[in-house]
Amino acid sequence: MSHSIKDIATALGAEAFGAVDLLIASVQEPASAGPNDLALAMDAKYAEALSQGQARAAMVWEGADWQAMGLEAVIVPKRARFAMAPLTHMMDLGQGFGAGIHPSAVIDPTAELAPDVSVGALAVIGPRAKIGAGSIIGPQCYIGMDVVIGVDAYLREQVSIGARVRIGDRFIAQPGAKIGGDGFSFTTADKSGVEAARESLGDQQDSTAQSWARIHSLGSVVIGNDVEIGALATIDSGTIRDTVIGDGCKFDNMAQIGHNVKMGRDCMICGHAAVAGSTVIGNNVVLGGMTGVSDNIFIGDRVITGGATKVLSNVPAGRVMLGYPAIQMDKQIEIYKFIRRLPRLFREVAALQKRVPKDDSSD
Secondary structure, three states: OOEEHHHHHHHHOOEEEEOOOOEEOEEEOHHHOOOOEEEEEOOHHHHHHHOOOOOOEEEEOOOOOOOOOOOOEEEEOOOHHHHHHHHHHHHOOOOOOOOOEOOOOEEOOOOEEOOOOEEOOOOEEOOOOEEOOOOEEOOOOEEOOOOEEOOOOEEOOOOEEOOOOEEOOOOEEOOOOEEEEOOOOEEOOOOOHHHHHHHHOOOOOOOOOOOOEEOOOOOOEEEOOOOEEOOOOEEEOOOOOOEEEOOOOEEOOOOEEOOOOEEOOOOEEOOOOEEOOOOEEOOOOEEOOOOEEOOOOEEOOOOEEOOOOEEOOOEOOOOEEEOOOOEEHHHHHHHHHHHHHHHHHHHHHHHHHHHOOOOOOOO
16 A cells, blocks of 8 residues: 555655655665655665665655765655554554454453454353454464453464453554463472572572472463564463553563562563563663563563563662663663773782782791
């Protein structure tokens, strides 16, 4: 489907100049853009690449001399990065999932699906599940018993949602996302070596080897509106109470949220980040890739962690953290600078030691 420059600019809340009736079929980088593509040249550093392609139209930065670049039409957004959201939504061709219910889908007769819900091949929808209007359930998805999903959900292939999970509107789950699995909860008849080591900060000599007894998850997962779960990401059910994810949270691929976690709104959890059980996370928190968060702690609003940070204790609101163990980023960078200087410092100390005469005198 093609869109005119004028229509695209209107959808983006941007200005359009030149041949605004020019039709655009897709979006490309400047060097690979063809005559029917919109080239993304949103910074002056991309201007030279336009000459390598055949674009007649581009999205450019404010103040760009687009006519000198040989363009027939341009779109000038207020904030280029933000304009990417509506632009990519408008041009997304989707996965080609068909309308209606595929003959191979297995849907329990007690499930309630809005009339326009799409269900893909080999999907399974359990007893008393409820799925809202406009939702798309992709091929091989599993929706457990008593699950409630709001309107306009979009589940890619092989998404699994366990029993009693409740999800708000406009939920998106990428391939292989798993929600509502049991939490990683095990115990021992007597105090375990792990408990002893944690209490003593390293000593477990008095503990004995024991087998693990499984603690079942009686809670489930509650997810708010406008949440997106990445491919192969997992959110575990609560042990007794539910695991709770607030409105607007976004999870990257392979993120892991443990049992009983309570997360506020508009958090961003990047790839391979993991949050251990019963941790409370505030609003607008960003956990960088491979961040690890210990159990039973609190992370305040607007906290940001750098990649591979390990958070072992409470973090007040507004902090930017880095390292293992996590400390404020500016202090961590200062420490790193000192560490890099250590070899030179040792060489200088060794040189000074050679200059100091040895005292061979004895009393």
